[in-house]
Amino acid sequence: AQSVSQHNHHVILSEAASLELGCNYSYGGTVNLFWYVQYPGQHLQLLLKYFSGDPLVKGIKGFEAEFIKSKFSFNLRKPSVQWSDTAEYFCAVNARSSNTGKLIFGQGTTLQVKP
Amino acid sequence: EPEVTQTPSHQVTQMGQEVILRCVPISNHLYFYWYRQILGQKVEFLVSFYNNEISEKSEIFDDQFSVERPDGSNFTLKIRSTKLEDSAMYFCASSELSNEQFFGPGTRLTVL
Numbered sequence: 001a002q003s004v005s006q007h008n009h010h011v012i013l014s015e016a017a018s019l020e021l022g023c024n025y026s027y028g029g030t031v032n033l034f035w036y037v038q039y040p041g042q043h044l045q046l047l048l049k050y051f052s053g054d055p056l057v058k059g060i061k062g063f064e065a066e067f068i069k070s071k072f073s074f075n076l077r078k079p080s081v082q083w084s085d086t087a088e089y090f091c092a093v094n095a096r097s098s099n100t101g102k103l104i105f106g107q108g109t110t111l112q113v114k115p
Numbered sequence: 116e117p118e119v120t121q122t123p124s125h126q127v128t129q130m131g132q133e134v135i136l137r138c139v140p141i142s143n144h145l146y147f148y149w150y151r152q153i154l155g156q157k158v159e160f161l162v163s164f165y166n167n168e169i170s171e172k173s174e175i176f177d178d179q180f181s182v183e184r185p186d187g188s189n190f191t192l193k194i195r196s197t198k199l200e201d202s203a204m205y206f207c208a209s210s211e212l213s214n215e216q217f218f219g220p221g222t223r224l225t226v227l
Contacts, residue, residue: 032214034215036218042220043119043206043218043219043220043221044158044206044218045218046215046216046217049214049215051214090158092158094214098171099170100146100163100165100170100171101146101148101163101210101212101214101216102148102160102163102171103148103150103158103160103208103216104160105150105157105158105159106157107156107157108157108158
C-alpha cells in the first residue's frame with residue numbers, strides 16, 4: 001500500500017533561516033509528487049509538483065523540492081524563510097498509473113517562523 | 116482565478132442526523148474528490164468521482180456515505196447517520212485530469 005511519511009511534525013525557525021522538510025514515500029510504481037501548503041485559516045494550496053523530467057522542481061514563493069528516486073524522497077527546501085511562511089505543509093503522492101488521481105498525504109509539518 | 120468553493124464552512128449536527136456537505140468544483144474540471152482530516156491526523160482520501168460515477172473509494176467510505184453531482188455545478192457528500200467519529204474537516208477537490216487537484220476551503224463538521 002502507498003504511504004507517505006514526513007519526518008518533522010513541528011519546525012520552528014527564525015526569519016532568514018534555511019528550511020528543509022523531509023518527505024519519504026512508499027510505493028512500488030511510478031508516482032507523481034506534490035507539496036501543498038495550508039496557511040492559517042486558508043485552504044490547501046499547491047506549492048509545487050513533480051511528474052517527470054528535471055528532479056529539481058521550483059514552486060511558488062521561492063520553494064523548491066528535489067525528487068531522489070533511489071531514496072524515495074521529495075524534500076522541500078527554501079533558502080531563507082519569512083514570517084509569512086508560517087503554515088502547515090503537506091507532502092502527497094499519487095500513482096501515475098492511477099486513473100482516479102487519489103492523493104495519499106503525509107501527516108503534515110507545522111512550520112512556525114519567528115520574526 | 117477559479118477556485119473550489121464549499122458550503123457551509125461549519126456544520127454542527129446531532130449524532131444520528133443526516134448531513135449534506137456541498138462543493139462547487141472548478142467549472143471545466145472532470146474529476147472530483149472528497150477528503151477528510153480528523154483533528155491532529157492526516158488528510159485522508161474518501162472518494163473520487165468521474166463521469167457521474169464513483170471511480171474509487173476508501174475503506175472509510177462505507178454505506179453511510181454517498182456522493183452526488185445533482186446538476187452541472189454542485190458535488191455533494193452525504194452522511195446518512197452521523198457518528199461522533201465523523202467529526203472532521205471535509206475537503207472537496209477537483210482536477211481537470213487525474214493529476215493536479217485544487218482544494219476547497221473545507222467544511223468543519225462537528226457531531227455532538
